[in-house]
Amino acid sequence: MCTGGCAKCLGTTLIPLAVLCTLANILLFFPGGKVVEDNVHITDEVWYFGGILGSGVLMTFPALVFLGLKNNDCCGCCGNESCGKRFAMFSSIIFAAVGVLGAGYCFVLSAVALNRGPKCYTGTQWTYPFQDGNYLANHTLWNMCQSPKNIVPWNLTLFSLLLVMSGIQAVLCGIQAVNGLFGTICGDCKCCGCCG
Numbered sequence: 001m002c003t004g005g006c007a008k009c010l011g012t013t014l015i016p017l018a019v020l021c022t023l024a025n026i027l028l029f030f031p032g033g034k035v036v037e038d039n040v041h042i043t044d045e046v047w048y049f050g051g052i053l054g055s056g057v058l059m060t061f062p063a064l065v066f067l068g069l070k071n072n073d074c075c076g077c078c079g080n081e082s083c084g085k086r087f088a089m090f091s092s093i094i095f096a097a098v099g100v101l102g103a104g105y106c107f108v109l110s111a112v113a114l115n116r117g118p119k120c121y122t123g124t125q126w127t128y129p130f131q132d133g134n135y136l137a138n139h140t141l142w143n144m145c146q147s148p149k150n151i152v153p154w155n156l157t158l159f160s161l162l163l164v165m166s167g168i169q170a171v172l173c174g175i176q177a178v179n180g181l182f183g184t185i186c187g188d189c190k191c192c193g194c195c196g
Helices: 003-027 044-048 050-069 083-116 139-144 151-186
Strands: none
Touching (some): 003 083
């Protein structure tokens, strides 16, 4: 597969992942699937918008650039027919770096949220009852959270999804950075001949 075609394939994969990350982050604003009485009862990491900004909005820019690389014409410059395509592939490396940063932001936030656990009502106050991810291996600790109902599996599922999807996004953007490097050095085989 040529570098432009590979980029289009990666861009096509990143779009649904960005939408799913955004939806997962939005669902986290409704702990246990219910509307909260007070915004301070929502886990702090949700307010950092890792899925909305990092793996959502920031990921759409690289995805759209990658999608456009397949149709980018070889306008040429300075008498070199492959110059336009090579510059476009070079710019995709920069956008891939933006994508890695956005996905990395979401990945780190999700990992911190999973380690910290959800904010919940323990019977006396709204707090973070778990320490250093101890609730992940010990399901009996989940009973410490009395409200909202099912908050632990809710947060665990959604932050785990964000962690996995942002990891996949980072890998895909890393692949495009390497692909963009090949495209910059060799050009696109459909356009001007591979490495020619």
